[in-house]
Structure formats: C-alpha cells, structure tokens
Amino acid sequence: MKKKEKLAIIHQHYPNAVTTIDGVNRLIDFVEEVLDLEPAQVMLADSICSDDVNSIQYPARAHEFLGPFKMGGLDGFPFTGLTGMGAFASHVPDEGAVFVYYGPHIGIAKDGTVGQIHRIGQRTSSACCGAAKGALAKLMNQAIIEGDMREMDYQMSTIEQILLKHKERVLAAAIPLHEATEVIYEAIDERIQELVAQTKYNCQYVILMGAILINGDSDMGSFNSVKRFDVINLATNERQELLGKFSG
Secondary structure, three states: OOHHHHHHHHOOOOOOOEEHHHHHHHHHHHHHHOOOOOHHHEEEEEEOOOOHHHHHOOOHHHHHOEEEEEOOOHHHOOOOHHHHHHHHHOOOOOOOEEEEEEOOEEEEOOOOOEOEEOOOOOOOOEEOOHHHHHHHHHHHOOOOOOOOOOHHHHHHHHHHHHHHOOHHHHHOOOOHHHHHHHHHHHHHHHHHHHHHHOOOOOOOEEEEEEEEEEEOOOOOOEEEEEEEEEEEEOOOOEEEEOHHHHHO
C-alpha cells in the first residue's frame, strides 16, 4: 500500500494523523531548529501501552534520543508514577531537554475496522488495544464494580475504573472503543500534567507530546494523532502550546 492510501484509512477516524516516522522527523527538526539541541541531548520517556506491537512499530529515528525510559503499562497509563518520573528526570543531560511522549493506542485495520489489527505471523486479526476492549466489554455488561481494584490485575482495574467514570459518554458514542480511547487519553494527560508539576528537572526544556497512537496491520505501520505539543522553558517557567505549529 502507498502512504497516501494508508493515511486515507486512518483519516476516517483521526483526520490529523501522520505516520509515526513523519511525526518523529518533525520533532527532530523542531529540536534542532527551534531549541538548538541535538537529539542526543534529549532524554525520551514514553508512556505507551506495553503491547508488543508498539515495540515492533517503534520508529527507528526515535532511538536518536536518549532512552526511552518506559513509563507506561496497559494502554499507556503512566503506572511508574512519581518514582518513575523522578528517576527519568535525573538522567537528562544538564543542558538538554526532557521529551515525554504519552497516550493510549488503538488499532485500525486496512479494511477500516477499529480495534483490530493483523499481527505478524497470525492468520486472523486480534484486538488492539486488548485492555481497552476488555474493559469496554465489561462496561457494556455492567460488570465493573466501582472501587474494585484487584491486586493481581491492578493495571486492568485502573483502566476499568477510568471508563466507569464516563460510562454514559462511552456507551452513547457511535464507536464506543474510539470514545473509550479518548477517555483514557484524557486520564493519561491529566496524570502526566500532575507528575510533571511535581517533578524537578535539571535541564533547559520539558517537551510534552500527548497523542493517540494508532497501530495498523502488519504491512501498514503506525500513526500518530497528536493532541498536545507543549514546551516548557525551565529557566523562565514559560509554557508554550505549539500544537498548531507542530501539526502545520
């Protein structure tokens, strides 16, 4: 498939999506041209789902940054918390920057099916994100109990509780999994902002990119629908919202 054909499928649900390769290329250009830094001066942390497809589809140029430090568990929620953010912050070069990429993921197959992808070596498609689909199924079946946090399945319990808080919104949506992914994004974004506010960074900048990570079939690759692109100048404590500039 050609790139424009792949994007046409993804744009049905995420009109501003770009390939992850193009997204990383844009970010590296921004770091070099606007912040006047080299990628090797930037410590990357990602808070994305631990699903193996995200490792398989991880863009190669992202490894020009230091890291990545892995903050995310099921569907990208930053389960490493303050301890993880603090550890990551202590690894950044003194004159460099912190880059935090975060968000849930969702699969879109080349036939347009949401929540399914064809994985390498499999004859049939499988769920993506499986945790989000599982939590949504429980929500639809009235099977999530408020406050039920299971020690042996803590991360899944957290995803379930996030969806339960927005039950009516999710179930009323035309594509409930799409809306559930939006809800999970908002919860991740809120937690990342809290973690950043409570963490000290000994560097020049904090770069925050919140997105929906979209996985395609094994012959499609992955895509990004960026929802936040903020840069915090730690010397002045000035925060710039640059989503329009990045997307443009």
